[in-house]
Amino acid sequence: MDIAALLTSAGINITVCVVLFSFYSVLRKQPSNVNVYFGRRLASQQAKHIDLCLERFVPSPSWILKAWETSEDEIMAVGGLDAVVFVRILVFSIRVFFIAAVICTILVLPVNYHGQDRIHKNIPFESLEVFTIENVKEGSKWLWAHCLALYVITLSACTLLYFEYKSINHLRLLNIFGSPPNPSHFTILVRSIPSSSEESYCQTVKRFFSHYHARTYLSHQMVYKTGTVQKLKDDAEHMCKVIRDVSVRKTCKSSFGPCCYPGFARNSFKKISSEMDSMQGKTAGYNNMHLETGKKDCAAAFVFFKSRYAALMAAHVMQTSNPMLWVTDAAPEPHDVYWSNIRIPYRQLWLRNIATVVASIAFMLVFLIPVTFVQGLTQLDKLQKMLPFLTGILKEKLVNRLVTGYLPSVILVLFLYAVPPMMLFFSVVEGSISRSARKKSACCKVLYFTIWNVFFVNVFTGSVINQLSVFSSVTDLPAQLAKAVPAQSTFFTTYVLSSGWASLACEIMQFFPLLCNIVERYILRHKEDALNGNLSFPYYTEVPRILLFGFLGFTCAILAPLMLPFLLIYFFLAYLVYRNQIINVYITKYDSGGQFWPIAHNTTIFSLILAQLIALGVFGLKTSTVASGFTVPLLIGTLLFHQYCRKRFLPVFKSNSAQILIDMDLRDEHSGRMEEIYEQLRSTYNQPGVTEHASCNHECCGLHLGKASGESSEDMEKGLRKEITQKNRPRPVQRSLSLSSDKAVLGVN
Numbered sequence: 001m002d003i004a005a006l007l008t009s010a011g012i013n014i015t016v017c018v019v020l021f022s023f024y025s026v027l028r029k030q031p032s033n034v035n036v037y038f039g040r041r042l043a044s045q046q047a048k049h050i051d052l053c054l055e056r057f058v059p060s061p062s063w064i065l066k067a068w069e070t071s072e073d074e075i076m077a078v079g080g081l082d083a084v085v086f087v088r089i090l091v092f093s094i095r096v097f098f099i100a101a102v103i104c105t106i107l108v109l110p111v112n113y114h115g116q117d118r119i120h121k122n123i124p125f126e127s128l129e130v131f132t133i134e135n136v137k138e139g140s141k142w143l144w145a146h147c148l149a150l151y152v153i154t155l156s157a158c159t160l161l162y163f164e165y166k167s168i169n170h171l172r173l174l175n176i177f178g179s180p181p182n183p184s185h186f187t188i189l190v191r192s193i194p195s196s197s198e199e200s201y202c203q204t205v206k207r208f209f210s211h212y213h214a215r216t217y218l219s220h221q222m223v224y225k226t227g228t229v230q231k232l233k234d235d236a237e238h239m240c241k242v243i244r245d246v247s248v249r250k251t252c253k254s255s256f257g258p259c260c261y262p263g264f265a266r267n268s269f270k271k272i273s274s275e276m277d278s279m280q281g282k283t284a285g286y287n288n289m290h291l292e293t294g295k296k297d298c299a300a301a302f303v304f305f306k307s308r309y310a311a312l313m314a315a316h317v318m319q320t321s322n323p324m325l326w327v328t329d330a331a332p333e334p335h336d337v338y339w340s341n342i343r344i345p346y347r348q349l350w351l352r353n354i355a356t357v358v359a360s361i362a363f364m365l366v367f368l369i370p371v372t373f374v375q376g377l378t379q380l381d382k383l384q385k386m387l388p389f390l391t392g393i394l395k396e397k398l399v400n401r402l403v404t405g406y407l408p409s410v411i412l413v414l415f416l417y418a419v420p421p422m423m424l425f426f427s428v429v430e431g432s433i434s435r436s437a438r439k440k441s442a443c444c445k446v447l448y449f450t451i452w453n454v455f456f457v458n459v460f461t462g463s464v465i466n467q468l469s470v471f472s473s474v475t476d477l478p479a480q481l482a483k484a485v486p487a488q489s490t491f492f493t494t495y496v497l498s499s500g501w502a503s504l505a506c507e508i509m510q511f512f513p514l515l516c517n518i519v520e521r522y523i524l525r526h527k528e529d530a531l532n533g534n535l536s537f538p539y540y541t542e543v544p545r546i547l548l549f550g551f552l553g554f555t556c557a558i559l560a561p562l563m564l565p566f567l568l569i570y571f572f573l574a575y576l577v578y579r580n581q582i583i584n585v586y587i588t589k590y591d592s593g594g595q596f597w598p599i600a601h602n603t604t605i606f607s608l609i610l611a612q613l614i615a616l617g618v619f620g621l622k623t624s625t626v627a628s629g630f631t632v633p634l635l636i637g638t639l640l641f642h643q644y645c646r647k648r649f650l651p652v653f654k655s656n657s658a659q660i661l662i663d664m665d666l667r668d669e670h671s672g673r674m675e676e677i678y679e680q681l682r683s684t685y686n687q688p689g690v691t692e693h694a695s696c697n698h699e700c701c702g703l704h705l706g707k708a709s710g711e712s713s714e715d716m717e718k719g720l721r722k723e724i725t726q727k728n729r730p731r732p733v734q735r736s737l738s739l740s741s742d743k744a745v746l747g748v749n
Helices: 003-027 031-037 039-043 062-069 072-113 143-178 201-212 228-256 279-296 308-316 346-366 368-378 380-386 388-394 397-405 407-416 419-430 435-467 474-509 511-523 539-556 563-584 596-621 625-648 650-654 658-671 674-681 713-728
Strands: 187-191 217-224 297-305 327-330
Touching: 003 031, 003 062, 003 474, 031 039, 031 511, 039 563, 062 563, 072 143, 072 539, 072 563, 072 596, 143 596, 143 625, 143 650, 143 658, 187 308, 201 217, 201 297, 217 674, 297 308, 308 327, 308 658, 346 368, 346 419, 346 435, 368 407, 368 435, 407 435, 407 474, 419 435, 419 539, 435 474, 435 539, 435 596, 474 511, 474 539, 474 563, 474 596, 539 563, 539 596, 596 625, 596 650, 625 650, 658 674
Parallel strands: none
Antiparallel strands: 187 297, 187 327, 217 297
């Protein structure tokens, strides 16, 4: 590939970005699109006032200024700590790659360009390999420049990583200590509750925690089987039970006459409330209700404690000698609970983990087909030898530049769009108990997948196509990696252009919500706005994309420094685009507390170590013993730095500290807020699809906020009569609250 092909790809992507950014600046001003581009502000009734004037149809950079001027405190208030961490990842990338671009452009790029004694062509017709480390001849004394640049990049990255890790660590602690009382701090999730034929799960939980955590146990709430399938199953079981009772009673009538059951009515579907006129009927109804409840509840429950410290200890201590029973975890936030996965039996989780690993590996193997095809397009000279009938078409200069410079990366990007939904599905099957844990697991899977397929598979398949051979042994892999990565660096440069710049333009345009809005308004003729306020920030797709580009930048910085300016432009545009989306579009429903930063830190360290290993292999191939010798201490120092950060900062992200939680407990006790917090715990974890009777834990245990019930049998019967009467009473239809679409109410004309 030559410079002209790279410029062709850059020109196409620049044109696409300019056109889409201009369209966005116009479309965001239209009142009909306010629900697309101001979903978060619309949900909080803070939509921008838009007048009917010519300015609506003229592109303007006002959104750029607004995104630039927004402070970190505003980002925290709008998007939570996860949004701040995401922006910090972009800021870190801008800083470190600005340093890398300066040092490599000044020091490394001239050495690469003049590395061989050759006559250079005009710059547009020069091959991109001339600007890579491949152009440096063996035994060159100028390889110290690459080693010095590697030192500067590594030291800068580690320094910035340390201060960012320390700052985010401090923000996380402040977020925990300064936030309002979080119900999850008082709650643990208990799974794998042992079953008993004598008592229900609810009674088992009460008995266990009342005995072993008597001083700190407050209350609990069972998790029930819900959903459409479970409802159909329960209805079918109920109908079978009714039909069986009818058949038994008819048989008894025909054999013994109507005197067999005194007072038995002819209507077999009579409600149970009519049978409560006698003590026998009351007792039977009470037992039947508990049997029915026992069928619906699961071996899982949320257990509430009187203090945050007690919940912390209960969550991290093994409850019994059998680690497969009474498994406890820290409870997620109420809006973060993934209810369907909580009902999964705990013993199935290890099987699900194995299944997802096998499925992910199989998906990676299937993905080798499009990656190999893409690599064939990047090396047309080798492809023409294998497929001679393409020679005539590919001789055209424009076709050659378009195929080699733009088409391969576009095809790979299109195939990669199927990866995040598939990995999110695997994370659901895996059994994550919270939505944030599901997104975090999907983020790691997408990151591993893209790094493997975009980098390693492209490098090795490109080497195979280039040499028409495979590696002879595993020991040849480092040497082959040192040869193949510089050769494939030109493809990675075009990938940054196609996947990076174009993805930002598509992100800010919001094509799918925009298309849905157009269909709703102009085809289906719906007058009310189809609010898109349910959009949450897709961290599991955007974090891996940012980290992948950082990975490519670190590994190719000294090998192909021509990539760094394009990469720096991408990070700067991403900083503006994503800040705008956080402010205006996406709604924060739950927050993981900055759990994406350790992923970013580990990926950066891995990128630095791999870049040093590749540089070590290249220096060995170029027979530069001095550069190779100085790279080894750098590799050891990076590993030691990573180990220090793991010991110093990572534990804060894994668990809350007892010191902070005890201080928060003392503060709430002195202010007299504990009773208010206890009352709020009753209605915190409301399971969707479960009625108030079924979700209220003290109904089945005789326990109300940790106070033992002193009801007599007569009081219990009266309460039971009231419960069943309310259960059979028709319930009003609940209507979900929605924002008015009136433009006067929303402040949009």
